[in-house]
Amino acid sequence: xxxxxxxxxxxxxxxxxxxxxxxxxxxxxxxxxxxxxxxxxxxxxxxxxxxxxxxxxxxxxxxxxxxxxxxxxxxxxxxxxxxxxxxxxxxxxxxxxxxxxxxxxxxxxxxxxxxxxxxxxxxxxxxxxxxxxxxxxxxxxxxxxxxxxxxxxxxxxxxxxxxxxxxxxxxxxxxxxxxxxxxxxxxxxxxxxxxxxxxxxxxxxxxxxxxxxxxxxxxxxxxxxxxxxxxxxxxxxxxxxxxxxxxxxxxxxxxxxxxxxxxxxxxxxxxxxxxxxxx
Numbered sequence: 412x413x414x415x416x417x418x419x420x421x422x423x424x425x426x427x428x429x430x431x432x433x434x435x436x437x438x439x440x441x442x443x444x445x446x447x448x449x450x451x452x453x454x455x456x457x458x459x460x461x462x463x464x465x466x467x468x469x470x471x472x473x474x475x476x477x478x479x480x481x482x483x484x485x486x487x488x489x490x491x492x493x494x495x496x497x498x499x500x501x502x503x504x505x506x507x508x509x510x511x512x513x514x515x516x517x518x519x520x521x522x523x524x525x526x527x528x529x530x531x532x533x534x535x536x537x538x539x540x541x542x543x544x545x546x547x548x549x550x551x552x553x554x555x556x557x558x559x560x561x562x563x564x565x566x567x568x569x570x571x572x573x574x575x576x577x578x579x580x581x582x583x584x585x586x587x588x589x590x591x592x593x594x595x596x597x598x599x600x601x602x603x604x605x606x607x608x609x610x611x612x613x614x615x616x617x618x619x620x621x622x623x624x625x626x627x628x629x630x631x632x633x634x635x636x637x638x639x640x641x642x643x644x645x646x647x648x649x650x651x652x653x654x655x656x657x658x659x660x661x662x663x664x665x666x667x668x669x670x671x672x673x674x675x676x677x678x679x680x681x682x683x684x685x686x687x688x689x690x
Contacts, residue, residue: 419501420469420471427451428449431447437453437457454488458480460480493630497628516538518538521655522536526663530549533666533678534547535564535664536662539660540604541564545560546560555640565608568584569585576639580636584636586622587634593627595660631662631664636666640681642681643673646677649666651665651667
């Protein structure tokens with residue numbers, strides 16, 4: 412896995428390669444171009460720094476990065492809030508202390524209480540590394556996996572064939588999950604279990620390797636998810652995510668439905684089926 416400084420440089424290169432001079436609002440420097448993205452000289456000009464300074468940043472030869480430089484890079488690359496936060500995580504400015512990864516995770520009581528009152532829709536509480544901290548019966552009925560606390564949603568998504576069978580837009584959802592894993596690894600670069608998970612997935616799944624090398628980052632965010640259920644048919648959900656400021660690494664994932672949709676009509680049936688099948 413990349414060291415912090417090389418990861419910082421790789422992220423800069425990926426974003427620079429995606430932005431053309433026209434998109435940056437500048438006139439391209441003369442001469443042949445090997446790639447459509449910005450040249451280092453153009454990027455340095457946009458960020459109001461010397462080309463040598465910017466080159467040191469990309470090459471991982473700059474030990475510390477000031478807040479003013481981070482702001483200049485964010486502005487020049489037109490990063491959104493999530494990307495800017497990821498850049499700061501990778502830069503690890505001097506004086507910032509990294510919090511070690513948690514050895515054991517416990518579900519936040521407040522998020523659990525919210526999950527309890529949402530028993531009419533599938534709900535899942537995730538912690539670091541995609542660890543399942545809690546889930547309700549409807550979640551199991553929809554996804555077809557028991558997913559007990561302590562298991563891994565990441566394992567289900569990437570290693571369980573059932574996930575690819577049930578999640579119609581699996582590739583879109585999985586790509587977003589990889590982007591969220593990259594964001595999490597930027598926050599917790601010393602989490603060796605997360606490092607091992609990423610390395611294994613990159614070795615065994617070419618799609619994951621391609622998505623990872625794209626350097627896209629996303630925090631857990633609202634996405635659309637389509638499920639094909641053996642009894643209920645095609646179900647459309649909008650996935651909403653709730654976090655709490657005091658537990659930033661826990662995510663309450665709520666499967667919401669549109670009124671009068673097929674999913675809204677199917678959920679009461681699935682709930683009664685779960686109740687009838689529970690000893």
